[in-house]
Amino acid sequence: xxxxxxxxxxxxxxxxxxxxxxxxxxxxxxxxxxxxxxxxxxxxxxxxxxxxxxxxxxxxxxxxxxxxxxxxxxxxxxxxxxxxxxxxxxxxxxxxxxxxxxxxxxxxxxxxxxxxxx
Amino acid sequence: xxxxxxxxxxxxxxxxxxxxxxxxxxxxxxxxxxxxxxxxxxxxxxxxxxxxxxxxxxxxxxxxxxxxxxxxxxxxxxxxxxxxxxxxxxxxxxxxxxxxxxxxxxxxxxx
Numbered sequence: 001x002x003x004x005x006x007x008x009x010x011x012x013x014x015x016x017x018x019x020x021x022x023x024x025x026x027x028x029x030x031x032x033x034x035x036x037x038x039x040x041x042x043x044x045x046x047x048x049x050x051x052x053x054x055x056x057x058x059x060x061x062x063x064x065x066x067x068x069x070x071x072x073x074x075x076x077x078x079x080x081x082x083x084x085x086x087x088x089x090x091x092x093x094x095x096x097x098x099x100x101x102x103x104x105x106x107x108x109x110x111x112x113x114x115x116x117x118x
Numbered sequence: 119x120x121x122x123x124x125x126x127x128x129x130x131x132x133x134x135x136x137x138x139x140x141x142x143x144x145x146x147x148x149x150x151x152x153x154x155x156x157x158x159x160x161x162x163x164x165x166x167x168x169x170x171x172x173x174x175x176x177x178x179x180x181x182x183x184x185x186x187x188x189x190x191x192x193x194x195x196x197x198x199x200x201x202x203x204x205x206x207x208x209x210x211x212x213x214x215x216x217x218x219x220x221x222x223x224x225x226x227x228x229x
Contacts, residue, residue: 111159
């Protein structure tokens with residue numbers, strides 16, 4: 001089946017630093033990738049939709065200057081949390097939609113990245 | 119806007135059936151998913167159903183969709199301890215194909 005990887009799986013950083021999270025589709029091409037944020041014991045919140053070669057579309061309330069998204073190729077999207085603060089600590093999950101799509105147009109999820117900001 | 123609701127917690131004994139319920143509000147849903155999330159892990163797609171279907175069975179999993187009442191359920195037969203996890207329903211709706219997740223139901227299986 002389709003595999004999506006994320007790197008790193010867990011990162012701890014100091015307040016004020018920037019952190020980059022990578023999301024890769026390993027065996028398929030993804031024209032669209034999505035970034036979600038999950039707080040403890042809560043559901044996933046869609047942050048932004050990233051289309052290859054174009055600017056990301058951010059959900060209401062998500063600061064695009066703080067959460068920089070780049071989707072430079074059909075297999076890679078990156079999320080950079082700039083000037084991270086403790087309130088940015090969360091579990092960040094990406095998903096990718098197969099370019100072929102198929103009947104279900106299913107999103108395949110990465111394993112997630114746990115960000116802890118001290 | 120879209121809203122997807124689930125009960126927060128369900129506890130069952132090993133070997134029993136589990137039924138996890140989900141309600142949604144967007145009548146333009148095209149299909150609905152069930153995902154499983156084990157502790158510390160990402161989401162694993164379990165099954166999906168098109169909005170024009172009433173039922174789908176996949177081994178121990180049965181999905182029922184009542185489109186009139188906007189109610190979705192996931193039944194797990196012969197529940198095992200390995201089924202303990204958080205289960206999310208999600209709907210895909212609109213031309214933009216936006217995915218909206220439910221709040222998640224934590225399933226606890228008692229040996």
